[in-house]
Amino acid sequence: MAGPTTAERGARQQEPSGPPPARRLRSARLRTIIILVTALVLLGAGAGWLLYGSKALRVERVTVSGTRVLTPAQVREAADVPVGSPLISVDTDRIEARLRQELPRIDAVDVVRSWPRGIGLKVTERTPVLLVEKGGKFVEVDDEGVRFATVSRAPKGVPLLELTVSRSGSAAASHRRFGEDRLVREAVAVARSLPAAVARDTRVVKVRSYDDISLELRGGRTVAWGSSEKGRAKGRTLAALMKAAPAARHFDVSVPTAPASSAS
Template sequence: MVRAARTAKSDKGERTGGTGKGAAAGKVAAAGRGAGTARPVRPRGAAGTAGRATPRPAAPSRGSGSGSGSRGGRGSGSGDGETRPGRWLPKRRTLLLVLALLVPLCGFGLWALYGSSWLRAENVSVGGTRVLSENDVTRAAAVPLGDPLISIDKGAVRERVRRALPRVRDVTVERSWPHDITLTVTERRPELVMESAGKYVEVDVDGVRFATVGKPPKGVPVLVLQGGSRPAREHFSDTRLRREAARVAAALPEPVRRATRVVRVRSYDDITLELTGKRTVGWGSSERAEAKATALTALMKAAEDATHFDVSAPSAPAASDS
């Protein structure tokens, strides 16, 4: 009986132990299903504390920079985009100092240019004249002496000279500090003269009549405009014909120019030269003037006894005795 009782207790204990082990195994399985992967159990205490992950540092608050500021407020450090008001003080002082120096300097400069007697027009010098005198140019320029040199209108002076003196082709006006105005004149040169009422009108290379003289300048041919056909006169004015003749005269070789007495124009493409020794040259128009001059020089050397030369077609020049 005693043996039967022990056997019964032993069976009961095994059932109880089996039930406990099953319950523990069930808890472990449930924990594994909930976490996905079973985590090892760490012991509590110092060893457990050392094994924990180090906490991340807190992010700095906005505007704090490298300094410490109150929550939500701007820090006292030098963050990006922040400028201290004190930094502008040296620049402002420098700017004010520069302005304080520039204002009186500019005022002094304006006074020296316009108000003082240091930089005023006192003298007029003239250069480049050939026929005109310096007094002629000075009177025509009418430079207001005593005025500030900077205020002299150079364009107005130039126009006064050209309007008063047709012989002047161009004039350059320059300020020569501190007191002078310099005028450099370019005079027109006569290429031809036209006889009119016993006097002679000088004509430049552009066909401009610019002066009347009592006798023709030495070595300058006389221009004769002959009445050509009516259509030719309608299409080409006297100004155009004078210009064509003057260009021909300007293109002549020097020996031929010295021997030319008359340039006779019947039309713009019918220009004839009358030379000494009763010689004549049929020039044609003013076009291809350089080629015609070269052909005429060679032709006159080749036919020294000829009295008429035709270079209107410079590629086929001709010479004859009549």
């Protein structure tokens, strides 16, 4: 039997040895994927250790900003930040809730991580717009009607709130309908409506009923305000009326389109 011809032998020598190209490509891709997955696992483990196990990213200091009446020490104590814990594990929402509960004077607080080792407490305190005298002390009321603190000395420039609701007649019906908290909010709305010059002179905001609110100003002057409705218009009318009648002692802006003033 004759052997392979010279042409057949040459063809066999030209055939590639080893696995076909497509198989080699799949094998290379598989190796690349294995290397990438291994690298990601190692990076994740390293990052986890750095964030949770390393001493380099643990809480060492707590800073406080924005306080006016409160002291930074009071805020830090109420916040009770877990110093020494991994910074990443600090529950900022829980700290915010704790501060609001422990310190009602705080209106808003932002707890931020200050990498690599700090926690920042950015505080906004409530500002009193009215005071309620009680037992020789003063309860501060903010611009939302929230009674947030009791102080022994009245803050300068903040008027007193007097609730003198009658227990009979229409005033009593108003009190039953709206409740004391609602009447306090109405007084707050009036205080917020006052022009700056009038607000500085206001000493007392009196509430007899929902639609019977009045002001006592410095120098014995009084203002019949009515309800808190149309407050901005009443404020503008009162400022113009006081300018037009500087000697007047009593002003009525309960109907801002028909104001009145008198000297007695």
